[in-house]
Amino acid sequence: MKKILLALMMGLGLVAGVQAAGGGFPLDKAPVNVTDNVSLQRGARTFVNYCLSCHSAAYMRYNRLTDIGLTEQQIKDNLLITTDKVGETMKAAINPKEAANWFGAVPPDLTVIARSRAGNGGSGADYLYTFLRTFYVDDTKATGWNNLVFPSVAMPHVLWQLQGERKALFEEVESHGEKVHQFKGWEQISPGTQSAVEFDRTVGDLVNYLQWMGEPAQKTRVRVGIWVLMFISIFILIAWRLNASYWKDVK
Amino acid sequence: MAAYREFKQISPNASATAKLTNWFENRFPTAFDAYRVHMSEYYAPKNFNFWYIFGSLALLVLVIQIVTGIFLVMHYKPDAAKAFESVEYIMRDVPWGWLIRYMHSTGASAFFVVVYLHMFRGLLYGSYRKPRELVWLFGCAIFLALMAEAFMGYLLPWGQMSYWGAQVIVNLFSAIPFIGPDLSIFIRGDYVVSDATLNRFFSFHVIAVPLVLLGLVVAHLLALHDVGSNNPDGIEIKGPGKPVDEKGHPLDGVPFHPYYTVHDIFGVSIFLFVFSAIVFLAPEMGGYFLEANNFIPADSLKTPMHIAPVWYFTPFYSMLRAVTSEMMYALIACVVLGTGYGVFKAKVAGLVKGVILVAGIVVVALMLSIDAKFWGVVAMGGAVIILFFLPWLDCSPARSIRYRPSWHKWLYAVFVVVFFVLGYLGMLAPFPLGERVSQVGTLFYFGFFLLMPWWSRLGEPKPVPDRVKFVAH
Numbered sequence A: 001m002k003k004i005l006l007a008l009m010m011g012l013g014l015v016a017g018v019q020a021a022g023g024g025f026p027l028d029k030a031p032v033n034v035t036d037n038v039s040l041q042r043g044a045r046t047f048v049n050y051c052l053s054c055h056s057a058a059y060m061r062y063n064r065l066t067d068i069g070l071t072e073q074q075i076k077d078n079l080l081i082t083t084d085k086v087g088e089t090m091k092a093a094i095n096p097k098e099a100a101n102w103f104g105a106v107p108p109d110l111t112v113i114a115r116s117r118a119g120n121g122g123s124g125a126d127y128l129y130t131f132l133r134t135f136y137v138d139d140t141k142a143t144g145w146n147n148l149v150f151p152s153v154a155m156p157h158v159l160w161q162l163q164g165e166r167k168a169l170f171e172e173v174e175s176h177g178e179k180v181h182q183f184k185g186w187e188q189i190s191p192g193t194q195s196a197v198e199f200d201r202t203v204g205d206l207v208n209y210l211q212w213m214g215e216p217a218q219k220t221r222v223r224v225g226i227w228v229l230m231f232i233s234i235f236i237l238i239a240w241r242l243n244a245s246y247w248k249d250v251k
Numbered sequence B: 001m002a003a004y005r006e007f008k009q010i011s012p013n014a015s016a017t018a019k020l021t022n023w024f025e026n027r028f029p030t031a032f033d034a035y036r037v038h039m040s041e042y043y044a045p046k047n048f049n050f051w052y053i054f055g056s057l058a059l060l061v062l063v064i065q066i067v068t069g070i071f072l073v074m075h076y077k078p079d080a081a082k083a084f085e086s087v088e089y090i091m092r093d094v095p096w097g098w099l100i101r102y103m104h105s106t107g108a109s110a111f112f113v114v115v116y117l118h119m120f121r122g123l124l125y126g127s128y129r130k131p132r133e134l135v136w137l138f139g140c141a142i143f144l145a146l147m148a149e150a151f152m153g154y155l156l157p158w159g160q161m162s163y164w165g166a167q168v169i170v171n172l173f174s175a176i177p178f179i180g181p182d183l184s185i186f187i188r189g190d191y192v193v194s195d196a197t198l199n200r201f202f203s204f205h206v207i208a209v210p211l212v213l214l215g216l217v218v219a220h221l222l223a224l225h226d227v228g229s230n231n232p233d234g235i236e237i238k239g240p241g242k243p244v245d246e247k248g249h250p251l252d253g254v255p256f257h258p259y260y261t262v263h264d265i266f267g268v269s270i271f272l273f274v275f276s277a278i279v280f281l282a283p284e285m286g287g288y289f290l291e292a293n294n295f296i297p298a299d300s301l302k303t304p305m306h307i308a309p310v311w312y313f314t315p316f317y318s319m320l321r322a323v324t325s326e327m328m329y330a331l332i333a334c335v336v337l338g339t340g341y342g343v344f345k346a347k348v349a350g351l352v353k354g355v356i357l358v359a360g361i362v363v364v365a366l367m368l369s370i371d372a373k374f375w376g377v378v379a380m381g382g383a384v385i386i387l388f389f390l391p392w393l394d395c396s397p398a399r400s401i402r403y404r405p406s407w408h409k410w411l412y413a414v415f416v417v418v419f420f421v422l423g424y425l426g427m428l429a430p431f432p433l434g435e436r437v438s439q440v441g442t443l444f445y446f447g448f449f450l451l452m453p454w455w456s457r458l459g460e461p462k463p464v465p466d467r468v469k470f471v472a473h
Helices: A004-009 A037-051 A062-068 A072-078 A097-101 A126-132 A196-214 A218-247 B016-029 B031-039 B050-075 B085-091 B097-127 B133-155 B162-175 B180-188 B195-227 B256-281 B309-320 B325-345 B348-371 B372-393 B406-426 B434-448
Strands: A059-060 A135-137 A145-147 A166-176 A180-193 B043-045 B254-255
Touching: A004 B254, A037 A062, A059 A062, A059 B085, A062 A072, A126 A196, A218 B097, A218 B256, B016 B031, B031 B195, B031 B256, B043 B256, B050 B085, B050 B097, B050 B195, B085 B097, B097 B133, B097 B256, B097 B309, B097 B406, B133 B162, B133 B195, B133 B309, B133 B325, B133 B372, B162 B180, B162 B195, B180 B372, B254 B256, B309 B372, B309 B406, B309 B434, B325 B348, B325 B372, B325 B434, B348 B372, B372 B434, B406 B434
Parallel strands: A135 A166
Antiparallel strands: A135 A145, A166 A180, B043 B254
């Protein structure tokens, strides 16, 4: 019986993630809290200023940002860059064809990016949080940038002015008879406009926003869910006693 | 022809409800008969345990899927250019669309959870044994239809996993000799999975398969109520010599309504708690119910690193992958052994022995000449088809596991573990040890069923009681 229950639990996915880490770069835990509207608003600003130049969020409407505490007027004044209608979806400033010419691929849509990157040794937010903070200068690449989480990524380090330029230090390690490069640490080449702590917060807010944007209904979902579960709990009690009162006559 | 029925008169002083009921009963007696036959006078054994809730739950999930499906179709666009977008539209812009969608996606997995448990219950208590063979056959057909329904529904969100999962599975058909390549094009309606495939899968998913499913569910229930429900003791409560009360109702049974309706309401409330907890708090279920890759729109030019079906298909997918050219030698050895047994040991007529010998030679010749991939497909399909034969494979004197030799319990436990291990391996990218384990698992799975006529007779069954065991609540 215990075995069956355990097996059942496995089947229901209570035992951790399917796609275990594939030996990639270890991911940092993203400071995600989708109930923190201040963080989400800062993240939305970073998103609009930096990401939306090349990436779209084509399923996300600007006026949905009212869910994180902004008014439509605030959205119009501060965040509408690529359109003038607040009911429009977030389209990239760049023409997708030009983007494909520049980067070799159309930059992916970011609406559900946080959901789609889950399972690479952490949540999707963890992946993005680590990815955005591990760019390094690499002259062998066309963009001049490389990344520890996504080697040879087509995207340059968009936030480099904030973080500054960094070099990644590697050492050669013998592993299974083969020489592999192992990451050792960072060397700051030029300072950014933000300190390391500030930059982590900026990226943390951005990732928090991406996490929220992946499913704007998630706060409602959890809030309603708690009530639903409380209601069903009471219903279970009633159903249990109802059942017992009928069955007490059965001998 | 229905017999003529006397119009029932009712006292003019009767209550309005009684008069209304009488009015309907005179005009639509069939409904009242059905209520009696299937509810108020359907006597079910009173010793049902926890395992007996999953049939009702399967029906509940079917209703959830149909109702949420109706609402999803109102907003979903079966168009390769719009499908992914329309799902996000449902998730964002349709009021409560996210709830409907999560109920449907969770419902798909919940359906398989309850159906697997329901089938396992049948296995434990021998619910497929005479005279319930047809109940089991209809049930297996439901399982098959459900797999088709789930497979085609999974394409509709048009994510990367939808697309490549369908691509992989439809490609399997091309492994069939001669007709395979044409058959797979016929199924897709194109050379690759495309808009044409999406449209036909949509049509099958929302109309064709649900109709078949509903018809089979009705047949499953009617056949069950004709022969009566089995129970954990695996003994009959109705029939000659069985104790009855003064009205002729079985002493070991209770009317389905109200006893099992309140029982099921209780079970349903617990199920809904778990179901809602998933829908509201963990709809992705850690990547098991909604896969991360499926949040990337389908791209016919980018094959994902690792393609795995949803968890409920993975045991069968594992068996498909287990059949390598190496594995074929083991399978050929099994066929040779089986043929040898039929020819030298079995107590059958000489003509039958000849047939067995010829069949064995032909099968081995085919196994040597056709690619292992095809036999993998045969194994995957056979793993489901073999369930249909269970009523005739099981020859144990006792129906229920309770009165079979104790080691049967261990055998069933191993079977369950093997099924889970196969399922787990089916989710992972292939690796050498996993392949070996899945091959052993595949042999065990088929051995469990094909050797059942022998092993189920072994050992001393425990004495089967005359009356069901029931402890009053």
